Amino acid sequence: xxxxxxxxxxxxxxxxxxxxxxxxxxxxxxxxxxxxxxxxxxxxxxxxxxxxxxxxxxxxxxxxxxxxxxxxxxxxxxxxxxxxxxxxxxxxxxxxxxxxxxxxxxxxxxxxxxxxxxxxxxxxxxxxxxxxxxxxxxxxxxxxxxxxxxxxxxxxxxxxxxxxxxxxxxxxxxxxxxxxxxxxxxxxxxxxxxxxxxxxxxxxxxxxxx
Numbered sequence: 001x002x003x004x005x006x007x008x009x010x011x012x013x014x015x016x017x018x019x020x021x022x023x024x025x026x027x028x029x030x031x032x033x034x035x036x037x038x039x040x041x042x043x044x045x046x047x048x049x050x051x052x053x054x055x056x057x058x059x060x061x062x063x064x065x066x067x068x069x070x071x072x073x074x075x076x077x078x079x080x081x082x083x084x085x086x087x088x089x090x091x092x093x094x095x096x097x098x099x100x101x102x103x104x105x106x107x108x109x110x111x112x113x114x115x116x117x118x119x120x121x122x123x124x125x126x127x128x129x130x131x132x133x134x135x136x137x138x139x140x141x142x143x144x145x146x147x148x149x150x151x152x153x154x155x156x157x158x159x160x161x162x163x164x165x166x167x168x169x170x171x172x173x174x175x176x177x178x179x180x181x182x183x184x185x186x187x188x189x190x191x192x193x194x195x196x197x198x199x200x201x202x203x204x205x206x207x208x209x210x
Contacts, residue, residue: 009091010042011050015059015073015081016088024065025051033184035095041183121199144182 005013017023017031025047033041051071055059059077062069073081081088172193179185 005094006093009094010046011054012081012084012097013091014050014054015046016091017078018060018071018073019078019081022063022070024068024070028071030183119197121203124203164178 013032014028017028023031025044028051029042029044029047032047053059054077055062055071057076059074059080060071061074062071064070176185179189
């Protein structure tokens with residue numbers, strides 16, 4: 001895959017991000033990720049060395065706020081940024097092209113991954129239905145109609161199924177919110193959630209009709 005930023009472009013773009021005001025490293029990483037629509041998020045190992053270099057050159061200054069180090073553009077940094085506005089416009093165009101390229105690659109990866117995921121889910125659902133039919137056949141002669149709609153056993157199974165659905169929903173909401181607290185939810189994650197839930201819905205409905 002071609003590099004997201006050309007040589008020296010990320011350095012210039014960091015100056016542009018700092019023009020609006022001081023930011024700490026995570027804010028810069030988040031701003032870059034949002035600019036790329038979640039298709040690319042630079043690592044700390046990519047950002048901090050460049051910030052350190054900018055500080056060495058006197059283009060960026062740092063100050064500590066609690067346990068965080070904030071970065072701000074210096075007059076020298078602003079002067080360099082102003083002298084390279086045309087180049088910055090080219091960087092913005094390159095970013096837009098990179099977003100389109102990454103999105104195309106992402107869609108292709110999603111299509112490939114989803115085909116495999118659907119096949120796995122379908123096989124798992126079929127195995128579960130087969131197992132349930134076998135268990136139902138083995139218990140079909142039990143006294144009192146244990147599998148009937150209004151039997152105590154039927155009510156217990158209904159409540160257990162509802163509790164499993166609720167527990168899954170609660171667990172996934174916690175996981176998603178915890179993840180979103182550190183970095184944006186990606187298009188891959190969203191598409192995976194959508195596909196898995198759609199397939200799960202189909203599989204559960206099919207089992208209800210058996």
